[in-house]
Amino acid sequence: MSWTLAQRAHKMNPSVLRELLKVTEQPGIINLAGGLPSPQTFPIEAIAQATQKVLTEDGQGALQYAASEGYGPLREWVAADLRQQGLTVQAAQVLITTGSQQGLDLVAKVLIDAGAKVLVERPTYLGALQAFAPMEPQIVSVASDEEGVVAQDLRTQAPGARFAYLLPNFQNPTGRSMSEARRAELIQVAQGTGLPLLEDNPYGDLWFDQAPPAPLSARHPEGCIYLGSFSKILAPGLRLGYLVAPAPLYPKLLQAKQAADLHSPSFNQRIVFEVIHNGMLTSHVPRIRALYKAQRDAMLAALTREMTGLDVHWSCPQGGMFVWLQLPPALDAAALLPQAVKAGMAFVPGSAFYADRPQHNTLRLSFVTADRPAIDQAIQILAQLLKAQA
Amino acid sequence: MSWTLAQRAHKMNPSVLRELLKVTEQPGIINLAGGLPSPQTFPIEAIAQATQKVLTEDGQGALQYAASEGYGPLREWVAADLRQQGLTVQAAQVLITTGSQQGLDLVAKVLIDAGAKVLVERPTYLGALQAFAPMEPQIVSVASDEEGVVAQDLRTQAPGARFAYLLPNFQNPTGRSMSEARRAELIQVAQGTGLPLLEDNPYGDLWFDQAPPAPLSARHPEGCIYLGSFSKILAPGLRLGYLVAPAPLYPKLLQAKQAADLHSPSFNQRIVFEVIHNGMLTSHVPRIRALYKAQRDAMLAALTREMTGLDVHWSCPQGGMFVWLQLPPALDAAALLPQAVKAGMAFVPGSAFYADRPQHNTLRLSFVTADRPAIDQAIQILAQLLKAQA
Numbered sequence: 016m017s018w019t020l021a022q023r024a025h026k027m028n029p030s031v032l033r034e035l036l037k038v039t040e041q042p043g044i045i046n047l048a049g050g051l052p053s054p055q056t057f058p059i060e061a062i063a064q065a066t067q068k069v070l071t072e073d074g075q076g077a078l079q080y081a082a083s084e085g086y087g088p089l090r091e092w093v094a095a096d097l098r099q100q101g102l103t104v105q106a107a108q109v110l111i112t113t114g115s116q117q118g119l120d121l122v123a124k125v126l127i128d129a130g131a132k133v134l135v136e137r138p139t140y141l142g143a144l145q146a147f148a149p150m151e152p153q154i155v156s157v158a159s160d161e162e163g164v165v166a167q168d169l170r171t172q173a174p175g176a177r178f179a180y181l182l183p184n185f186q187n188p189t190g191r192s193m194s195e196a197r198r199a200e201l202i203q204v205a206q207g208t209g210l211p212l213l214e215d216n217p218y219g220d221l222w223f224d225q226a227p228p229a230p231l232s233a234r235h236p237e238g239c240i241y242l243g244s245f246s247k248i249l250a251p252g253l254r255l256g257y258l259v260a261p262a263p264l265y266p267k268l269l270q271a272k273q274a275a276d277l278h279s280p281s282f283n284q285r286i287v288f289e290v291i292h293n294g295m296l297t298s299h300v301p302r303i304r305a306l307y308k309a310q311r312d313a314m315l316a317a318l319t320r321e322m323t324g325l326d327v328h329w330s331c332p333q334g335g336m337f338v339w340l341q342l343p344p345a346l347d348a349a350a351l352l353p354q355a356v357k358a359g360m361a362f363v364p365g366s367a368f369y370a371d372r373p374q375h376n377t378l379r380l381s382f383v384t385a386d387r388p389a390i391d392q393a394i395q396i397l398a399q400l401l402k403a404q405a
Numbered sequence: 406m407s408w409t410l411a412q413r414a415h416k417m418n419p420s421v422l423r424e425l426l427k428v429t430e431q432p433g434i435i436n437l438a439g440g441l442p443s444p445q446t447f448p449i450e451a452i453a454q455a456t457q458k459v460l461t462e463d464g465q466g467a468l469q470y471a472a473s474e475g476y477g478p479l480r481e482w483v484a485a486d487l488r489q490q491g492l493t494v495q496a497a498q499v500l501i502t503t504g505s506q507q508g509l510d511l512v513a514k515v516l517i518d519a520g521a522k523v524l525v526e527r528p529t530y531l532g533a534l535q536a537f538a539p540m541e542p543q544i545v546s547v548a549s550d551e552e553g554v555v556a557q558d559l560r561t562q563a564p565g566a567r568f569a570y571l572l573p574n575f576q577n578p579t580g581r582s583m584s585e586a587r588r589a590e591l592i593q594v595a596q597g598t599g600l601p602l603l604e605d606n607p608y609g610d611l612w613f614d615q616a617p618p619a620p621l622s623a624r625h626p627e628g629c630i631y632l633g634s635f636s637k638i639l640a641p642g643l644r645l646g647y648l649v650a651p652a653p654l655y656p657k658l659l660q661a662k663q664a665a666d667l668h669s670p671s672f673n674q675r676i677v678f679e680v681i682h683n684g685m686l687t688s689h690v691p692r693i694r695a696l697y698k699a700q701r702d703a704m705l706a707a708l709t710r711e712m713t714g715l716d717v718h719w720s721c722p723q724g725g726m727f728v729w730l731q732l733p734p735a736l737d738a739a740a741l742l743p744q745a746v747k748a749g750m751a752f753v754p755g756s757a758f759y760a761d762r763p764q765h766n767t768l769r770l771s772f773v774t775a776d777r778p779a780i781d782q783a784i785q786i787l788a789q790l791l792k793a794q795a
Contacts, residue, residue, distance in 0.1 A: 279503075
């Protein structure tokens with residue numbers, strides 16, 4: 016028996032990130048690798064109450080097949096919430112997805128031909144590279160600095176590109192954010208060149224001192240697709256996200272959605288709507304921010320304390336979940352990982368996040384999953400490991 | 406602003422089925438169109454109790470990111486259940502999917518290149534055609550009779566085909582099933598030609614008088630991918646299904662799964678496991694069978710009563726959810742649909758289920774969504790409409 020694989024299947028590689036999620040299941044490892052929200056932020060009691068209400072009031076409706084677009088009241092809520100952030104959006108443009116990861120899959124299907132050019136940040140979210148890969152694009156990294164892609168290089172690369180994939184807020188993996196000025200520059204490039212933008216914003220709500228500037232999609236709605244998520248502000252295990260598309264693109268994305276899984280769970284959509292529709296997030300999200308800020312502070316303090324004299328540099332994220340480390344140029348973070356795991360902590364080697372020419376001396380640390388004592392301990396372990404390399 | 410769509414996006418067409426699901430939301434229409442399980446079969450109380458247990462015992466685990474393969478105990482349950490049906494399967498071969506629709510999407514990504522030949526029944530499940538379409542196959546209908554594909558034509562078409570997509574039990578849309586003899590013949594073809602089979606079995610548990618013969622996958626495990634679903638025996642709004650793949654194929658399907666939506670909702674997976682792991686289905690499924698059998702009987706009786714002298718023919722399904730009607734050759738069911746909706750009932754025009762050369766005088770009726778008085782009324786409406794055409 017021989018199975019003939021599609022060409023694209025040969026381009027799909029085992030995921031470093033998935034293997035790392037498995038490491039997190041080993042007891043005794045302090046996991047700074049996976050981007051797992053702190054489970055203490057999950058509103059378990061509110062979800063339990065909402066579930067009972069949903070099942071009692073319309074259990075048959077919540078458990079039946081439903082429209083591919085998503086649950087109407089939840090789409091309305093998303094549209095209203097985004098309007099508060101400055102976006103011009105109607106509920107008819109909102110498509111509820113099975114996590115915002117699915118948004119990447121749908122956009123890839125609708126916009127990427129084999130060989131078509133797609134622009135990404137350098138480095139960028141690994142899951143996006145994986146979602147785009149089956150459509151066999153030519154992925155091109157745009158030169159990036161501590162604010163994300165550089166406008167001049169974006170302009171150079173724009174001709175012929177299907178879209179640029181950008182994470183303006185507290186980027187995964189670097190934690191960096193785009194300033195107001197950078198956003199304005201990039202929009203000018205997008206408008207000047209006709210380059211579509213795919214804006215991914217899973218972390219935007221997780222700011223620490225100051226809300227980020229308005230999304231790119233607020234500035235150029237007809238040229239942007241926007242992805243959002245409930246995974247970081249409620250719970251990832253519900254697998255709910257959404258995309259907002261310009262009206263002309265929406266029907267094709269909807270068709271791709273229907274073909275992919277008919278619709279996202281109606282049960283989960285109603286539960287989420289029930290949990291959030293009375294303003295619950297206005298008190299819940301600030302608690303997540305405060306917790307993550309304290310943990311970021313702990314991580315930055317631990318890095319400052321432990322890494323002295325080691326030629327290690329790191330980002331100072333103003334929100335989100337990640338700190339990005341640059342080790343001395345001669346070191347390869349992937350080679351260090353097995354030793355780190357053996358010593359009791361895990362990170363993600365930075366090379367996984369590059370579409371091309373990986374920078375091997377980088378790594379990503381999450382400050383949201385482990386608590387402060389564990390963060391201190393993990394950074395200490397990492398520093399000892401690095402000292403042993405010197 | 407101009408968006409360049411991928412080639413495949415031009416091949417994705419608005420779904421008749423989706424538009425029809427919308428019709429079902431109109432009050433006053435008797436919906437024999439959508440394949441919506443009877444909501445009175447949803448075990449609402451069991452799901453409510455399971456949810457409380459899951460959230461109380463390990464809410465943080467149930468709401469966190471999880472492995473792409475699915476929840477371990479649920480994978481074990483699926484493997485054990487399938488072994489009882491004669492399949493040789495380990496839990497390591499089970500991939501939990503976001504409805505079995507997602508299984509079609511993943512298989513398409515891993516096995517279909519643009520232009521590659523894929524074989525389907527004539528007619529076949531519309532959602533499969535939609536799931537395959539984005540990968541741009543050349544879909545070929547295999548000659549089919551009242552037992553599904555004809556072995557001789559399958560053998561003729563096999564060379565070069567990536568796989569044949571088959572629904573052996575109570576097929577959607579026709580309700581037909583493959584006999585033991587037909588299964589044996591088809592397996593001989595598959596083994597003789599090396600043609601892989603994609604076996605879709607969402608309805609297999611819904612038999613009325615007698616369990617169907619063993620699945621194709623039980624006879625030729627290394628040459629078959631098997632798709633199953635919790636939608637018809639528990640509730641579709643949970644969006645949970647699974648696929649079973651030969652070990653050499655599993656890693657690629659898993660990678661496609663991770664790229665598509667990371668994993669199916671861990672919350673839902675744990676709830677379903679909690680609901681079913683103590684043997685609940687052994688009493689629950691027979692109740693669904695009894696209800697559906699009574700409704701099938703009602704529909705067949707109504708057809709016999711109302712369609713006399715109209716040159717209308719229909720299938721007598723031994724399980725599942727659908728009856729297939731052949732109208733007089735001159736009639737086009739799609740043209741009749743608006744009048745039917747206006748008169749108060751809805752069906753699916755059969756042409757939607759053909760990959761090529763649609764037979765326009767066919768239509769699909771579901772006997773599971775509406776209750777018996779409504780079925781009687783809807784068949785009466787349909788008969789009146791047909792009389793008016795004569």
